[in-house]
Amino acid sequence: MSRIDKFCYWCGKPATSKEHVPPKCLFPEEKDVRGIYDKTFRYRLITVPSCDEHNLGKSHDDEYLMSCLAPYFGNNGVAFVHTQTKVRRALERKKDLQKMIEEKIVKVHDRYFPTLIIEVDNYRLLNSFESIGRALYFHKYNKQFTGICKIIPVFIRDKEKNTEWNNFCDLCVKLTKSERKSWAINGDNPDIFKYQFGKEDKVGCQMLIMTFYNNLEVYMTFANSKAIDILKLKK
Known part of the structure; x- marks a missing residue:
């Protein structure tokens, strides 16, 4: 382990684990895409050294980020499959993961799509994006951004x-x-x-x-x- 790998990408405290960038849960598991996509989406994932606070301490925010991004209307087919599998399981397992406001059926090019309108916690989203950005900076330059x-x-x-x-x-x-x-x-x-x-x-x-x-x-x-x-x- 090099000297830089011993310290957290965000705060500089001693590293205790590796953080996936972006969170691993955003990438579909093979069992969920098998038969639809003949490839893996968890290939050469980026990791950076992290302390517990900036890895394990925000695991609930990672799942929240996934539940906000994957179901977003207009995403690609991979996101749709991810929403119907891993995201759906997360929402069923944690009823309070998202605050649902309304369910709608949207028509696009003579096709109908089920959609959900949710109340978004902007602070949690912005904190997740900042975490990903700072980690990418560390990955690219081998130093923390201060x-x-x-x-x-x-x-x-x-x-x-x-x-x-x-x-x-x-x-x-x-x-x-x-x-x-x-x-x-x-x-x-x-x-x-x-x-x-x-x-x-x-x-x-x-x-x-x-x-x-x-x-x-x-x-x-x-x-x-x-x-x-x-x-x-x-x-």
């Missing part, structure tokens, strides 16, 4: 049209649309998860784009000490 992170889940939209949040998300996508074409796409299981790191700018900020199930995009900005100092001067 600055400030800003998470922008652009797939989450306000139910009202033309809101400030929706416009902000549209602007983020527009500003990176051209530049991200030159960013390397990483991830050995791209149908489940892939990610792209942008280059650090002159201010000291760097962008990460994470994509789940070929549909859900989360933008994350890393601001290092240089960027933080500049932002303080502008206040």
Whole structure:
């Protein structure tokens, strides 16, 4: 074990285990896709050293993240199968895992799909995304990120049209649309998860784009000490 592997990717405390990035539960088990997909979706999963707090301590949040992302309308077929198997079992086993608001049948291209409207805990989702982002930074650079992170889940939209949040998300996508074409796409299981790191700018900020199930995009900005100092001067 190297020196860097002895410390938690997030807090720097002594590592006691390995954390999967993103959580392993997002990847379908072979028993659930056998006969539908002739492949494994748990191939070369990323792991990083972690303390108990940032691994075992958030296992319930990992399952919550899975139950929010996989059933999202518009995801690929793998997510649909995952929802009908592992996610369904989780919801049946833990009745309080999600707060259901309404069930609907949605018609798309003459086909009908059952959907659920749930009340989302934004704090839990943002914390999960930050954990994944920080772990990917550690995996790429072999060091902990000690600055400030800003998470922008652009797939989450306000139910009202033309809101400030929706416009902000549209602007983020527009500003990176051209530049991200030159960013390397990483991830050995791209149908489940892939990610792209942008280059650090002159201010000291760097962008990460994470994509789940070929549909859900989360933008994350890393601001290092240089960027933080500049932002303080502008206040």
